[in-house]
Amino acid sequence: MRRLVVLGSTGSVGRAALDVVRRIRSAGTALEIVGLSAQRTVDVLIEQVREVRPVAVAVGTSEVASALRAAVPEWRGEVLIGPDGLAALPLVTGADMALVAVVGIAGLGPTLAALGAGADVALATKEVLVAGGGLVTDAAVRLGRRLVPVDSEHSAIFQCLAGHAARDVARLWLTASGGPFRHLSEDALAEVSPEQALRHPTWRMGKKVTVDAATLMNKGLEIIEAHWLFGVDEEKIEVVIHPQSLIHSCVEFVDGSILAQLGPHDMRLPIQYALTYPARLPGAAVPLDLRTIGALDFEPPDPVRFPCLAYARAALRQGGTAPAALNAANEVAVQSFLGGRIGFTEIPRLVRMILDHHRPRPAVSLEAVLEADGEARALAEAACNAAPRSAR
Numbered sequence: 134m135r136r137l138v139v140l141g142s143t144g145s146v147g148r149a150a151l152d153v154v155r156r157i158r159s160a161g162t163a164l165e166i167v168g169l170s171a172q173r174t175v176d177v178l179i180e181q182v183r184e185v186r187p188v189a190v191a192v193g194t195s196e197v198a199s200a201l202r203a204a205v206p207e208w209r210g211e212v213l214i215g216p217d218g219l220a221a222l223p224l225v226t227g228a229d230m231a232l233v234a235v236v237g238i239a240g241l242g243p244t245l246a247a248l249g250a251g252a253d254v255a256l257a258t259k260e261v262l263v264a265g266g267g268l269v270t271d272a273a274v275r276l277g278r279r280l281v282p283v284d285s286e287h288s289a290i291f292q293c294l295a296g297h298a299a300r301d302v303a304r305l306w307l308t309a310s311g312g313p314f315r316h317l318s319e320d321a322l323a324e325v326s327p328e329q330a331l332r333h334p335t336w337r338m339g340k341k342v343t344v345d346a347a348t349l350m351n352k353g354l355e356i357i358e359a360h361w362l363f364g365v366d367e368e369k370i371e372v373v374i375h376p377q378s379l380i381h382s383c384v385e386f387v388d389g390s391i392l393a394q395l396g397p398h399d400m401r402l403p404i405q406y407a408l409t410y411p412a413r414l415p416g417a418a419v420p421l422d423l424r425t426i427g428a429l430d431f432e433p434p435d436p437v438r439f440p441c442l443a444y445a446r447a448a449l450r451q452g453g454t455a456p457a458a459l460n461a462a463n464e465v466a467v468q469s470f471l472g473g474r475i476g477f478t479e480i481p482r483l484v485r486m487i488l489d490h491h492r493p494r495p496a497v498s499l500e501a502v503l504e505a506d507g508e509a510r511a512l513a514e515a516a517c518n519a520a521p522r523s524a525r
């Protein structure tokens with residue numbers, strides 16, 4: 134019986150993962166959920182604890198812990214609190230697999246802790262590899278643990294690479310939907326509201342990643358994620374807009390052949406593959422009917438209207454703590470945009486400003502990465518507070 138903890142179980146990926154586990158368990162898969170986590174969404178967590186009866190849960194605050202205890206008094210599991218509690222969850226529960234689906238840099242410490250506790254990691258949280266890719270991939274190799282991507286693009290590449298030697302890979306092609314503002318002019322982009330940015334054309338996801346998809350920073354983060362997962366240099370990772378989002382990504386080989394992975398817009402498919410890898414089980418999602426999907430379109434991304442892609446590439450080339458600074462600036466900028474403090478086009482401006490200011494150091498430890506994150510975050514917060522919001 135494999136013992137799974139779901140970090141970020143109340144989120145979009147976390148809830149889809151519980152769905153997957155419910156279904157594959159009822160089909161006889163030996164997998165049990167021993168740990169759950171939420172930051173503050175206590176009502177969803179209460180339902181999940183009633184259903185799953187985990188060994189332990191991790192929550193953001195003591196108020197959430199008290200509300201959970203009061204709502205499920207008959208459940209005697211442990212409740213861990215705060216970032217240290219989240220990091221301790223895999224060890225406390227004796228997990229041998231952790232699905233990391235918390236949002237942002239908050240996932241980095243727990244990912245390293247899960248590997249340290251002897252668990253394999255199914256990784257949804259791309260910011261973990263953006264900020265601490267070297268630390269995480271080194272730890273996985275050193276500790277002999279498996280790191281399997283959940284992000285649909287990286288799952289696609291992972292599947293296309295299976296059985297192929299690294300020397301045979303010419304390029305990785307990350308596909309991007311282009312987001313809701315693919316056709317908007319630069320002037321119009323400055324006026325878009327958070328509500329408009331949260332209307333993704335093809336995927337239903339958490340707010341942070343949905344805004345990242347609208348700025349194309351999501352694809353920038355995914356370039357860095359792909360670099361660490363697959364050991365491919367930045368200049369060999371291409372991005373192409375594919376509005377239908379049915380090809381989840383491709384691998385081009387040295388002979389000119391391109392392998393692509395197709396599937397519906399349903400995260401349950403890559404989540405299930407990561408949880409059951411290398412096995413494939415039936416029923417993850419409703420398969421595509423190729424007779425009905427029509428045209429598949431491709432176009433290059435526009436670097437002028439969507440400069441975040443270039444900033445992510447620059448951070449990866451700078452190396453060290455530069456991607457951590459980029460990520461921190463972006464996390465602050467997205468929250469500030471969602472909170473109405475800055476406009477949409479101020480997101481890339483802020484990221485650029487923080488990246489220009491940052492002096493990268495070697496990202497040799499979790500502390501070094503978190504220090505760079507903290508500095509960039511403080512500077513970005515100060516800039517957001519100072520900036521007059523032109524379109525407020």
Ligand SMILES: NC(=O)c1ccc[n+]([C@@H]2O[C@H](COP(=O)([O-])OP(=O)(O)OC[C@H]3O[C@@H](n4cnc5c(N)ncnc54)[C@H](OP(=O)(O)O)[C@@H]3O)[C@@H](O)[C@H]2O)c1
Pocket residue numbers: 140141142143144145146147170171172173174175193219234235236237239257258259260283284285336337338339340341342400
């Ligand atoms: N959604 C997708 O389809 C998708 C696809 C590919 C990759 N991803 C990646 O997967 C990650 C999760 O995305 P999502 O869309 O599932 O996000 P989400 O819906 O916003 O859920 C985030 C989860 O993390 C928890 N959380 C938030 N802040 C936290 C903190 N500071 N410390 C600990 N836990 C915290 C949330 O708890 P509360 O509910 O209590 O706030 C929730 O359980 C992101 O990195 C995203 O880029 C998502």
